[in-house]
Amino acid sequence: MTIIDSRITDLQVYPLAFSDPPLLNAAGVHEPLALRTLVRLQAGDVVAWGEGRGDALPADVVPALCEAVLGLDVFATSRIEAAVDTVLRRLRPDLGAQARLVTFAPIEVAALDAQGKLLERPVSELLGGALRDRVDYSAYLFFKWAGHLDGEPDEWGEAMDPDGIVAQAKLLVDRYGFRSFKLKAGALHPDIEVESLRALAEAFPGMPLRIDPNGAWTHQTALEVAHRTDGLLEYLEDPVLGIDGMSRIHAETGVPLATNMCVVETAHLRPAVRADAVQVLLSDHHYWGGLRRTKELAAICEAMDIGVSMHSNSHLGISLAAMTHVAAAIPNLSHACDTHFPWNRADDVVTEGGIEIVDGAVTVPTGPGLGVEVNLDRVAELHERYVESGHRTRDDGGYMRRWDPTFTDARPRY
Ligand SMILES: O=C([O-])[C@@H](O)[C@@H](O)[C@H](O)[C@@H](O)C(=O)[O-]
Numbered sequence: 493m494t495i496i497d498s499r500i501t502d503l504q505v506y507p508l509a510f511s512d513p514p515l516l517n518a519a520g521v522h523e524p525l526a527l528r529t530l531v532r533l534q535a536g537d538v539v540a541w542g543e544g545r546g547d548a549l550p551a552d553v554v555p556a557l558c559e560a561v562l563g564l565d566v567f568a569t570s571r572i573e574a575a576v577d578t579v580l581r582r583l584r585p586d587l588g589a590q591a592r593l594v595t596f597a598p599i600e601v602a603a604l605d606a607q608g609k610l611l612e613r614p615v616s617e618l619l620g621g622a623l624r625d626r627v628d629y630s631a632y633l634f635f636k637w638a639g640h641l642d643g644e645p646d647e648w649g650e651a652m653d654p655d656g657i658v659a660q661a662k663l664l665v666d667r668y669g670f671r672s673f674k675l676k677a678g679a680l681h682p683d684i685e686v687e688s689l690r691a692l693a694e695a696f697p698g699m700p701l702r703i704d705p706n707g708a709w710t711h712q713t714a715l716e717v718a719h720r721t722d723g724l725l726e727y728l729e730d731p732v733l734g735i736d737g738m739s740r741i742h743a744e745t746g747v748p749l750a751t752n753m754c755v756v757e758t759a760h761l762r763p764a765v766r767a768d769a770v771q772v773l774l775s776d777h778h779y780w781g782g783l784r785r786t787k788e789l790a791a792i793c794e795a796m797d798i799g800v801s802m803h804s805n806s807h808l809g810i811s812l813a814a815m816t817h818v819a820a821a822i823p824n825l826s827h828a829c830d831t832h833f834p835w836n837r838a839d840d841v842v843t844e845g846g847i848e849i850v851d852g853a854v855t856v857p858t859g860p861g862l863g864v865e866v867n868l869d870r871v872a873e874l875h876e877r878y879v880e881s882g883h884r885t886r887d888d889g890g891y892m893r894r895w896d897p898t899f900t901d902a903r904p905r906y
Pocket residue numbers: 515516517518676704706752803804805806830
């Protein structure tokens with residue numbers, strides 16, 4: 493029997509900054525640079541990668557985290573999680589349970605990538621096996637400016653009205669073959685947002701549609717939107733804030749509701765299900781503590797008879813690969829997943845052609861681990877941008893206030 497050396501011998505953290513278009517949402521508008529964190533882990537003779545939120549691994553805890561995981565077996569993810577948890581509780585007692593899961597998530601992804609590489613198996617097989625060869629993603633449409641403040645117009649063009657949204661949808665369908673749309677709302681007056689949905693329904697008959705104002709609407713506005721989009725939507729996402737508010741909207745309209753806002757940790761599940769506030773849970777391994785926990789979450793959803801799909805934030809190809817592996821292994825995945833990938837693909841750290849959206853879906857990688865190669869020059873370049881830019885936190889509202897000093901992201905707003 494061959495004994496594999498699977499101890500962690502090195503952990504490096506690379507905060508990255510990469511280009512992001514001026515996409516509007518209820519919080520404001522995306523800044524020119526988005527942030528992510530890469531984790532590079534070495535175990536035995538393999539190098540593995542994980543990607544997390546920009547704030548996933550706070551700089552002040554990185555040295556202690558690295559030290560705490562050195563020598564641990566990369567297959568013992570519970571022990572790795574316990575080590576991460578101990579460091580965070582000691583050095584950052586201000587961080588809650590969810591923030592600790594956010595830190596662990598990219599480390600877990602890197603550990604699974606390493607396990608897969610050591611065993612020469614794809615990550616989907618470590619999660620129970622892919623139940624589908626391809627995972628569907630939805631085109632994520634945004635109202636957007638033509639270009640950044642002080643910048644040139646970008647390749648996507650302006651989208652501040654229904655015509656602009658339909659043009660953007662056509663571009664995304666031409667390039668990636670998407671077969672469903674999500675419209676980010678809560679950015680403009682609801683009349684424009686509803687008209688944009690209607691225009692999409694007319695331009696793409698029969699394509700599934702969803703809309704997400706991130707809780708920017710009042711109860712009354714949400715009821716009106718539900719009424720005006722009757723029969724158009726596969727679900728309405730976070731029309732209002734909070735479990736009680738969502739429950740009332742569902743009770744009064746019967747429209748299926750999805751969330752990535754009112755159920756963000758396990759403790760929220762029971763009250764949400766009791767109140768029948770959520771019919772589709774948008775999982776996200778970056779928040780819920782990794783790929784294994786995301787599978788467990790899906791099993792809980794199945795038991796509670798609610799659908800499962802996936803939320804996204806601005807991300808790169810390592811996350812797209814990780815999302816695809818876990819989505820492929822979730823039996824009860826009920827809807828196409830969200831992805832921001834097209835908006836950020838030009839700066840991707842995965843080697844050219846390594847992971848692609850084709851016909852609205854990503855083929856589940858079959859190579860060892862995550863099944864993607866990382867472009868080290870690009871990682872170095874984006875890390876350099878992070879260092880030089882001094883950009884450290886996402887501030888959509890502050891950026892919007894540079895354009896409109898009276899802007900507020902108070903919710904509900906419309
Ligand atoms: O990227 C954005 O503007 C989105 O609004 C993002 O921040 C949300 O977290 C997300 O995509 C959502 O579904 O709520």
